[in-house]
Amino acid sequence: MAFTFTVNGRDHLVDPPGETRLLDMLRGLGYTGVKEGCSSGECGACTVLLDGEPVCSCLIFAHQARAREVTTIEGVAGDERLHPIQQAFIDVGAVQCGFCTPGVILSSLALLRCNPDPSEKDVREALSGNLCRCTGYVKIVEAVLEAAKRLKKGGGR
Numbered sequence: 814m815a816f817t818f819t820v821n822g823r824d825h826l827v828d829p830p831g832e833t834r835l836l837d838m839l840r841g842l843g844y845t846g847v848k849e850g851c852s853s854g855e856c857g858a859c860t861v862l863l864d865g866e867p868v869c870s871c872l873i874f875a876h877q878a879r880a881r882e883v884t885t886i887e888g889v890a891g892d893e894r895l896h897p898i899q900q901a902f903i904d905v906g907a908v909q910c911g912f913c914t915p916g917v918i919l920s921s922l923a924l925l926r927c928n929p930d931p932s933e934k935d936v937r938e939a940l941s942g943n944l945c946r947c948t949g950y951v952k953i954v955e956a957v958l959e960a961a962k963r964l965k966k967g968g969g970r
Contacts, residue, residue, distance in 0.1 A: 816879040820844060821888025829875040835861070836870035838878075839885060846886035846915040850944075857943030860916030861885050867920045869942070886915035889922060898922055898960040907956035909947030917943045921957045931961060 815828035820842065829838050836859045839847045847870055850858030854869040861870045862884035863877075889896045895903070898921050902908050917940060924931055924939035931939070936957045937950070945953065 816876065818878040818881055818883060820883045821885060827875070831876065833875040834871055835873040835875050835878055838875040839870060839883070844885045844887055848912055848915065855944070857916040857920065858913055860919050860943060862919055862923055865923060865926065867923045884919065886918060889918060897963040898925070898957070901956045901960035901963060905952050905956040905959055907948070907952040909945070913943055913945045917945065917953060921960065924957070925961055925964060929961060929965060931957070933958065
């Protein structure tokens with residue numbers, strides 16, 4: 814059954830088979846920043862925001878996005894500028910191989926929208942569903958805390 818949903822502010826009319834996962838539908842639409850890692854909701858590589866909340870798109874059926882707003886990593890940056898979270902990840906050195914980075918950034922974005930002044934513990938808890946095999950999370954946590962500072966100073970969205 815065909816339906817419309819919104820990805821990064823753009824409406825899409827889709828008609829996926831009933832068993833299609835949101836992850837597969839998004840990748841089929843060209844949103845390749847959504848990564849498949851474990852296919853069981855354990856790694857967070859497929860994290861997107863569904864109506865502003867982080868979800869593992871490998872665990873969501875496509876039809877569950879009907880009439881909803883999905884944000885992928887492709888929708889985070891502005892016109893020609895990175896979002897302060899993205900820039901902080903670069904500046905602090907929180908990006909290694911980059912496979913987990915889109916999901917981590919989206920989880921961080923959701924955190925900072927509801928808690929603009931998180932503690933280190935808050936950040937670690939918010940990112941507990943995102944696994945990174947390259948780092949010890951120190952730089953990732955530093956980047957999120959730095960992004961919070963920049964956003965408080967009015968450095969972005």
